Amino acid sequence: MSAAIPPTERRVSARVGAISESATLAVDAKAKALKAAGRPVIGFGAGEPDFPTPGYIVEAASDACHNPKYHRYTPAGGLPELKAAIVAKTLRDSGYEIEPAQVLVTNGGKQAIYEAFAAILDPGDEVIVPAPYWTTYPESIRLAGGVPVEIVADETTGYRVSVEQLEAARTERTKVVLFVSPSNPTGAVYSREDTEAVGRWAVEHGLWVLTDEIYEHLVYGDAEFTSLPAVVPELRDKCVVVNGVAKTYAMTGWRVGWVIGPKDVVKAATNLQSHATSNVANVSQAAALAALTGGLEAVAEMRTAFDRRRGTIVRMLNEIDGVVCPEPEGAFYVYPSVKALLGKEIRGKRPESSVDLATLILEEAEVAVVPGEAFGTPGYLRLSYALGDEDLVEGVARLQKLLAEARD
Incomplete structure (x- = not known):
């Protein structure tokens, strides 16, 4: 067991040093960096509407x-x-x-x-x-x-x-x-x-x-x-x-x-x-x-779009063997279980955690998702459906293609 670090040698306070980076912002930043480098990454990470402010x-x-x-x-x-x-x-x-x-x-x-x-x-x-x-x-x-x-x-x-x-x-x-x-x-x-x-x-x-x-x-x-x-x-x-x-x-x-x-x-x-x-x-x-x-007309329009995307993403995710995606009733996220995919071989790798799987998905499918570990429950992924309809369909189609390769 290592000795405690004397206060005079501690560069960052223990209180602040113990804070983890926001996982959702980190995933979004990585996706944007890859996009800036010319990679066709589709990001499901950030929790923000894709609409402009009214x-x-x-x-x-x-x-x-x-x-x-x-x-x-x-x-x-x-x-x-x-x-x-x-x-x-x-x-x-x-x-x-x-x-x-x-x-x-x-x-x-x-x-x-x-x-x-x-x-x-x-x-x-x-x-x-x-x-x-x-x-x-x-x-x-x-x-x-x-x-x-x-x-x-x-x-x-x-x-x-x-x-x-x-x-x-x-x-x-x-x-x-x-x-x-x-x-x-x-x-x-x-x-x-x-x-x-x-x-x-x-x-x-x-x-x-x-x-x-x-x-x-x-x-x-x-x-x-x-x-x-x-x-x-x-x-x-x-x-x-x-x-x-x-x-x-x-x-x-x-x-x-x-x-x-x-x-x-x-x-x-x-x-x-x-x-x-x-x-x-x-x-x-x-x-x-x-x-x-002002009025709530703008949010009504967004809600209609989110509801449409909600139906699409739930249907497409549930078409993937090993993925179980309940239909959300609010917000603009889905939180599918991917436990059945862990440990299976996908393109020569065997992801043992949802962090591993999210990394594999980003590298192989160029799709950014947030692993369940960030939310206290390993074995899940969070995907935001607050992105354009075309990107949503393309992104989940990439997941379908990649995850269909999972083998025991």
């Missing part, structure tokens, strides 16, 4: 650029008019009535998640994290001093965890449960009844809930989005909601998210942000204001 939002940002009031510092917690718009939007879309003092505007959803956990958690506090999970959740928890406790759901339950699983994971150190519906990476959507059951279980045990609603408008078929604090009002004093404009309005690069929660928690998170980044870029806030006060 024109009226871009015009609002352009106008803001020429307005001197946006050339200066503004309140660290967000422009008052944007916070008011978030209040109105939350009531409209979720049936959840809040006040501006319960809102913090952040630099995207990731900052919202970290600052929410940082405001709630003390060192050693446990957070129950259903897996498969988005890569940022456990890292944000650890950075905030908390301990992620993973519970796993698989394709047999539609990637939804039960109250019984939550209860089995609860200890005297449990403080928060993470609840995400619709889900990244699986597209799972909890019913109203299941959502309410989770909320009432949390209330019964005095737990906090952090719920991520970023994909609220991207649900398909008979599935319906349900906002947890709206259906379990008793939870509101211990519930934090994170959201943003990235997915609904194709604004991933604009970096505007928000935290909704009890006033004392939001105030604490705002204090943290005041020292970390100050206010979110004013031009981006002006764009977000236009998005939230």
Whole structure:
């Protein structure tokens, strides 16, 4: 056993050194680099709509650029008019009535998640994290001093965890449960009844809930989005909601998210942000204001396209022997099981993990996918269907051709 490194010789802090790179961004960066080098790579890695930001939002940002009031510092917690718009939007879309003092505007959803956990958690506090999970959740928890406790759901339950699983994971150190519906990476959507059951279980045990609603408008078929604090009002004093404009309005690069929660928690998170980044870029806030006060026609068009692509990718993936792909009900991802392909020979190689398989797929088929290890569940791949129809069909056709070669 090696001796501990003296602090004077440690170049990177243990806390930050333990953070893993975002796997989804890493896959996307590699795909883009290969494309830039002339390789015909098709990327299923990034979780962002392939549509441009709607024109009226871009015009609002352009106008803001020429307005001197946006050339200066503004309140660290967000422009008052944007916070008011978030209040109105939350009531409209979720049936959840809040006040501006319960809102913090952040630099995207990731900052919202970290600052929410940082405001709630003390060192050693446990957070129950259903897996498969988005890569940022456990890292944000650890950075905030908390301990992620993973519970796993698989394709047999539609990637939804039960109250019984939550209860089995609860200890005297449990403080928060993470609840995400619709889900990244699986597209799972909890019913109203299941959502309410989770909320009432949390209330019964005095737990906090952090719920991520970023994909609220991207649900398909008979599935319906349900906002947890709206259906379990008793939870509101211990519930934090994170959201943003990235997915609904194709604004991933604009970096505007928000935290909704009890006033004392939001105030604490705002204090943290005041020292970390100050206010979110004013031009981006002006764009977000236009998005939230405009209509939802653009998202309706995107949802129609995503729904069409959802059907295509699920059908094509399920045509591959050894791949089992449940139909997602929300977001824009599929999360197929590839366990039956592991250990089989494909072009002279035997991938033993989904990381190995994803590497083989990139090298041999020039298709970028994200392995399940990034989401806490080896044996799966995540593919985003937020890309053009032609690229989607071509990319999955390449997978079909390559994986058809699998042999024992």
